[in-house]
Amino acid sequence: MQRLKSLYFDVVVPKFKSKFSDVAVPYLSKIVINRGFDESCQNNKVLDSLVNELTSISAQRAYLVRSKKAISNFKLKENVPVGMCVTLRGEKMYAFLDRLINLALPRIRDFQGVNVTAFDKLGNYTLSLSESLCFPEVNSEKLNKKTGMDITLVFKGRSSKNIIQHFIFLLKELGMPFKS
16 A cells, blocks of 8 residues: 555544544545647657656556647647646555655755645646656656646535635645645
């Protein structure tokens, strides 16, 4: 069992039940990692290196997202790769979150903490990274192009007025460094 998963079940859930409610315990449903890129990444060599980089970060194969229709204002053709995506669940989700909190975020230069206001109205938390060099799996010599990524943490829980406070409590107990 992953370290963060055992921390959640052994420490966080009992703390949450004693502080809030027994039935409203939130849990992390999935983590979605998105990466968009521009026309400079249409080269197959660059595209393969970006897919391999995201695959090594997430320990799961990234799939390409292609354009559905042509848009002339953006010089976009139909069926051209415009991004890539990975959805993590289960053990890989907790392993990635552990590496994100304990290894990647502290390696960001001038890191002050993540923003508390990045929740949407459904309670999903989105974190944007400007480059992927903060992950230890990324080799900077093999990197063709520096691109960022969006990491979305999708939570499930019983809806109430202060559901976002429940999710913030959960992330703080798991070790997420928020700005003060």
